[in-house]
Amino acid sequence: MTASIFRYLAYLPANLAFVLLSFLLSPALAAMSLLTGPRLPGILQWFSTLDADLDGGIGQGVKGYRADLTGCRLWWQRTCWICRNPAHGWQSELLGxxxxxxxxxxxxxxxxxxxxxxxxxxxxxxxxxxxxxxxxxxxxxxxxxxxxxxxxxxxxxxxxxxxxxxxxxxx
Known part of the structure; x- marks a missing residue:
C-alpha cells in the first residue's frame, strides 16, 4: 500500500500540470469543438472526459446544461464542461x-x-x-x-x- 501512496504523490505534479493546462486551453478547445463536434479529436479528448463528449452535462442531467444552445452560449457551456472535468482523459490514460x-x-x-x-x-x-x-x-x-x-x-x-x-x- 505504501507503494501506491508514493506513486500517487509522484503523479501529483503531472496531474496538477494537466489540470492547469486544461483550464488554460478550455476556451480554445471549446471553440474547436464548434467546428469538429462535441467530441474533441484524438488525444485532445484527454483534456475532457473519455466517457462523455463535451455535451456530457446534458446527458447526465447536470443542472444548468441545456441541449438547445448554439454559438457563444454553446461555446461557454463546453468551456465550463472542460473546466468541470479537467484532464480526466489524461488522468485515465496516462495516470490511471x-x-x-x-x-x-x-x-x-x-x-x-x-x-x-x-x-x-x-x-x-x-x-x-x-x-x-x-x-x-x-x-x-x-x-x-x-x-x-x-x-x-x-x-x-x-x-x-x-x-x-x-x-x-x-x-
Missing part, C-alpha cells in the same frame, strides 16, 4: 490504473459524514487506493474530497487518478 481484472480488496463506507475508503488491486497484483469524503460545511454546502484512483472505471478501461478538492452544493 487498469480496470480489467481489478478487484476491491477492502471497502469501508460511512454515512455521517459521507466517507469512503477503498483498497483495490490490479490483475497483476498492484494495490491502489481511493478515499472520498463529503465534509459538511454550512447552508447546504459541503467540501468534496477525492484522492487516489476512482473506485469505478468510468471509461470502462481505467480507474482514473483523482485529486479533487472543492465546495459543492447539495441538491
Amino acid at each position: 490504473m487498469p480496470a480489467a481484472g481489478s478487484i476491491i480488496v477492502r471497502q469501508v463506507i460511512s454515512d455521517t459524514p459521507k466517507n469512503q475508503w477503498y483498497v483495490m488491486e490490479t490483475a497483476k497484483g498492484v494495490r491502489f487506493f481511493c478515499w472520498k469524503r463529503d465534509q459538511p460545511l454550512f447552508g447546504g454546502f459541503y467540501l468534496k474530497l477525492w484522492f487516489g484512483w476512482v473506485n469505478k472505471p468510468y471509461d470502462g478501461r481505467n480507474h482514473h487518478y483523482a485529486f479533487q478538492v472543492g465546495p459543492k452544493r447539495r441538491s
